[in-house]
Amino acid sequence: MEDAAGDLKQALPNVCDDVQIHVEVHQKSSSVAKKEDIRMSVLKLLNRHNIVFGDYKWTEFDDPFLKNNVQSVAIVDTELKLEDRQPIDLSTRSLSLHIFHLNEEGPTSENLEEENEDITAAHHWMLPAGPPGTGKTSLCKALAQKLTIRLSYRYRYGQLIEINSHSLFSKWFSESGKLVTKMFQKIQELVDDPDALVFVLIDEVESLTAARSAFRAGTEPSDAIRVVNAVLTQIDQIKRYPNVVILTTSNITEKIDMAFVDRADIKQYIGPPSTAAIFRIYLSCLEELMKCQIIYPRQQLLTLRELEMIGFIENNVSRLSLLLKEISRKSEGLGGRVLRKLPFLAHALYIQSPSVTMTAFLQALSLAVDKQFEEKKDLADCV
CATH class of the missing domain: 3.30.70 (Alpha-Beta Plaits)
Known part of the structure; x- marks a missing residue:
C-alpha cells in the first residue's frame, strides 16, 4: 500500500x-x-x-x-x-x-422594553453554531459561520444578530425610530468588544425600501420613513468598525432603492439550487436517514465528483449514485426548503415500513419529486 x-x-x-x-x-x-x-x-x-x-x-x-x-x-x-x-x-x-467548537445552545432573543411590553427586536447567535439550511438567509448565516472559523486567529468568537425588517413596522410603527436606535445601541455594545466578530443580518430588506417608495408617493406616513432613516443612520455608524459585517437579503430586488444598493460592497444573486447543489442536499438527507436506520442497510453513495472521475462502473454503488443524480436533475427549479422536505414526504407518502432499502427509498423520492411538480402545476392553473 x-x-x-x-x-x-x-x-x-x-x-x-x-x-x-x-x-x-x-x-x-x-x-x-x-x-x-x-x-x-x-x-x-x-x-x-x-x-x-x-x-x-x-x-x-x-x-x-x-x-x-x-x-x-x-x-x-x-x-x-x-x-x-x-x-x-x-x-x-x-x-x-x-x-472550532459549535455552539449548541441556539439563539436568544433581543428584547426591548416599551410601555410595559417586551418587543422581540432580533435573534442573537453565538458563532459558530449548528449547520445552516439552503436559502438566502441560511447562506448569510453560513458565511458568518465560515468567517468566524477562518478568522478565529484574530477574533475569539463570533456573534450574529438577525433583524426581521417586518417587525420594524408591525410593532415599532408608533414609536418611529426610537426603538431602532435602542436596538443598535445593544449591537454597539457587542461591537465594542475587540475580540468579537459581529454580523448584523437584516432579512427581507425590501420592506424598508418599499416604505421609502410609498412615502415619496404620499401613501406612507412620515413615521415609517423615520424608521427607515434611523436604520440607515445606524448602519452607517457601525459599519466603520473593522469587526462588523452587515448582511441583507431580499426577495424583490427591483424594490431596493439606491440608498441601500450604494451601501453594499458585494451584491450576489442567489438563484435556485443547481443539480450539483441538489445532489448534495439529498445526499446529506440520506446520510441522516441512514444514521437513524430508516434507510437500512447502510449504503455508500458516490459524490458527483467521484462519479465524474471514475466514470460508470457496473456495480450497485454507481447505479444508485446515478439514480440520485437523475433525481437531482429533474428536481431543478425547486427551492431549498422544498428540497429538504422531499425525503420526509417520500417516506410519509410512499414508504409503508419503519425501515427501507436505499433502492426503494430513491424510487419513493423520485415519485415525491414528480408529485411536487404536479402540485405546482395545479396551483399555477388555478391562478
Whole structure:
C-alpha cells in the first residue's frame, strides 16, 4: 500500500504549488483538549493520508485521541482554487488548520422594553453554531459561520444578530425610530468588544425600501420613513468598525432603492439550487436517514465528483449514485426548503415500513419529486 502511495506521489504533476489548503477541525462539544494537541494529532492524520482528490471529510478515526475529541476533519474549498479534480499531495501544500467548537445552545432573543411590553427586536447567535439550511438567509448565516472559523486567529468568537425588517413596522410603527436606535445601541455594545466578530443580518430588506417608495408617493406616513432613516443612520455608524459585517437579503430586488444598493460592497444573486447543489442536499438527507436506520442497510453513495472521475462502473454503488443524480436533475427549479422536505414526504407518502432499502427509498423520492411538480402545476392553473 505504501509503495502504491509512493508511486502516485511520484506521478503527481506539480499543480497549484502555491495553493493553501484549508482544514476545518470540528472539536467535540464535550472535549476540553488543547487546540495544540488536536492540531498535532490532525497533522499526523493528514501525514498518513496525504493524497486527496478535492474536498474530503473524515468522521471516523483509528487514533483514540481524535476519536474522543474530534467530530470531523474536513479539507474544504479546494474547488475554489482548482478548476479540475486533481490529486493533491498534502505533504507539499501549505496547510491552514481551523479548530472550532459549535455552539449548541441556539439563539436568544433581543428584547426591548416599551410601555410595559417586551418587543422581540432580533435573534442573537453565538458563532459558530449548528449547520445552516439552503436559502438566502441560511447562506448569510453560513458565511458568518465560515468567517468566524477562518478568522478565529484574530477574533475569539463570533456573534450574529438577525433583524426581521417586518417587525420594524408591525410593532415599532408608533414609536418611529426610537426603538431602532435602542436596538443598535445593544449591537454597539457587542461591537465594542475587540475580540468579537459581529454580523448584523437584516432579512427581507425590501420592506424598508418599499416604505421609502410609498412615502415619496404620499401613501406612507412620515413615521415609517423615520424608521427607515434611523436604520440607515445606524448602519452607517457601525459599519466603520473593522469587526462588523452587515448582511441583507431580499426577495424583490427591483424594490431596493439606491440608498441601500450604494451601501453594499458585494451584491450576489442567489438563484435556485443547481443539480450539483441538489445532489448534495439529498445526499446529506440520506446520510441522516441512514444514521437513524430508516434507510437500512447502510449504503455508500458516490459524490458527483467521484462519479465524474471514475466514470460508470457496473456495480450497485454507481447505479444508485446515478439514480440520485437523475433525481437531482429533474428536481431543478425547486427551492431549498422544498428540497429538504422531499425525503420526509417520500417516506410519509410512499414508504409503508419503519425501515427501507436505499433502492426503494430513491424510487419513493423520485415519485415525491414528480408529485411536487404536479402540485405546482395545479396551483399555477388555478391562478
